Amino acid sequence: MGKQLDRITPELESFIHKQHIYFVATAAETGTVNLSPKGMDSLRILGPNRVMWLNVTGSGNETAAHLLLNDRITIMFCAFEGKPLILRLYGHGKAYHPADAEWHEYYPLFTPLEGARQLIDIQVDLVQTSCGMAVPFMDYNRERDELNAWARKQGPDGIHNYWARKNMASIDGFDTGIFASTPSDAGK
Numbered sequence: 371m372g373k374q375l376d377r378i379t380p381e382l383e384s385f386i387h388k389q390h391i392y393f394v395a396t397a398a399e400t401g402t403v404n405l406s407p408k409g410m411d412s413l414r415i416l417g418p419n420r421v422m423w424l425n426v427t428g429s430g431n432e433t434a435a436h437l438l439l440n441d442r443i444t445i446m447f448c449a450f451e452g453k454p455l456i457l458r459l460y461g462h463g464k465a466y467h468p469a470d471a472e473w474h475e476y477y478p479l480f481t482p483l484e485g486a487r488q489l490i491d492i493q494v495d496l497v498q499t500s501c502g503m504a505v506p507f508m509d510y511n512r513e514r515d516e517l518n519a520w521a522r523k524q525g526p527d528g529i530h531n532y533w534a535r536k537n538m539a540s541i542d543g544f545d546t547g548i549f550a551s552t553p554s555d556a557g558k
Contacts, residue, residue: 372500377418382457382497386415386447390510394423394490395444396436396463401542404432410513413445414479419494421445421459422476427485427521427529427537431548434465434488435540438547443492451509454502461494467550485521485529487537487548 378386386392390409397403406428413423423445425433437443443463449455466472466489476489521529537548 431537
């Protein structure tokens, strides 16, 4: 059944590459726990103990806020087809913004997106598998384009204004660090 490992094995890396969705969980010491679904080919494996994902503009910015206060993070993948499996990556994360040198180093690994706002860099401390036998079979249909279309329509100034209105603080009022970046660099 379940195993605990100190790294992402080649078999688990192959499993991750086949997934269309994954889930990210973070929490500060107090306040709301955040659990968010992610997709859009936004995750890269940089090594057996390091993953990174491109975080795009959304209705909130909880992950970035939480990581400033408490860098613990968990990513979970579920097999919705084939052999049952749940995979969790436990670690510590840091957000890079477009003004950061790391942004310019790692952003080329991703497909450019208009609403890109952070890269989340995760040092993986523990890899855990579990059976996943209760996860239902589900068929992948296609990616949604609504978020990309919305971001293109906003343009850089519109995205900046949205960040100012909706992404500066978490739902618990914690700073997200969103303006550690310069709006003209967003998505480049």
